[in-house]
Amino acid sequence: MDSYPLFKVRVSTPVLSLHAATDELLDRLSGVVRAGKMHAEPSPYDDPISFYEPDPDLRVAKWLRSMWRGRGTVEAEKWRLYFVVMVDGEPIGMQDVWGVEFATFGTVTSFSWLSSDHRGRGYGQEMRTAMLHLAFEGLGAKEATSDAFVDNQGSNAISRNLGYEPNGADWATRQGEPVLLNRWRLTRSTWEKHRRDDIQLHNIEACHAFLPLI
Ligand SMILES: CC(C)(COP(=O)(O)OP(=O)(O)OC[C@H]1O[C@@H](n2cnc3c(N)ncnc32)[C@H](O)[C@@H]1OP(=O)(O)O)[C@@H](O)C(=O)NCCC(=O)NCCS
Numbered sequence: 001m002d003s004y005p006l007f008k009v010r011v012s013t014p015v016l017s018l019h020a021a022t023d024e025l026l027d028r029l030s031g032v033v034r035a036g037k038m039h040a041e042p043s044p045y046d047d048p049i050s051f052y053e054p055d056p057d058l059r060v061a062k063w064l065r066s067m068w069r070g071r072g073t074v075e076a077e078k079w080r081l082y083f084v085v086m087v088d089g090e091p092i093g094m095q096d097v098w099g100v101e102f103a104t105f106g107t108v109t110s111f112s113w114l115s116s117d118h119r120g121r122g123y124g125q126e127m128r129t130a131m132l133h134l135a136f137e138g139l140g141a142k143e144a145t146s147d148a149f150v151d152n153q154g155s156n157a158i159s160r161n162l163g164y165e166p167n168g169a170d171w172a173t174r175q176g177e178p179v180l181l182n183r184w185r186l187t188r189s190t191w192e193k194h195r196r197d198d199i200q201l202h203n204i205e206a207c208h209a210f211l212p213l214i
Helices: 023-034 056-072 123-138 153-161 188-194 205-210
Strands: 010-012 017-020 078-087 090-100 107-114 143-149 165-174 177-187 200-202
Touching (some): 010 123, 017 123, 023 090, 056 078, 078 123, 090 123, 107 123, 123 153, 123 188, 123 200, 143 153, 143 165, 153 177, 177 188
Parallel strands (some): 107 143
Antiparallel strands (some): 010 017, 010 200, 090 107, 143 177
């Protein structure tokens, strides 16, 4: 779609790429959501989220609507970019990034999931790394935050491996039950120490033209 340049933004690493989540790519990924392959045990998702909807068709519809709402919210307080993770031309999950009062604090945070049949091969860490490159190198972020339920070993390991520091705890509900979240914070200076030189950013100028970054 030529008339929405944010759909042209892409981040590529030697093993995967993050493609702006167009409707065409979301449609290709929807089978994974319909099949329930975004689930994990213990469940990593805090409420509310479309992924807990038991009816597969309704789950896909709610999932799409949440992204359409997110795309359409482009405010100084919050904007969000949704990316489909592509490996060998196939969509295998999502990696989002959003600004939190970005013009004031330079803070981004993120959310991601992988299809259950593609986990445990390093893609989760690689896609978070790609997102951080976009945020720090491409958008000029000052810090990145993350949070994950204390029993989400994968997400917490990725934050630790990439240099995020513990930043306290918080409560959230998981299908109505209170569970503690670990909060993490990665500063720009720590990211610079881990910075990679094999990640390419494409069409980043669209972010500067169409997001309230300053
Ligand atoms: C979290 C997620 C994206 C991680 O992706 P992944 O490709 O499986 O993870 P990786 O292979 O890159 O592993 C990264 C690190 O996490 C560790 N890890 C991943 N899954 C783990 C698990 N289930 N138990 C323990 N450690 C795990 C790996 O050992 C590795 O750490 P190491 O290098 O120190 O050994 C993926 O598991 C997922 O989609 N989970 C469900 C959704 C989710 O939790 N999203 C985050 C919400 S906050």
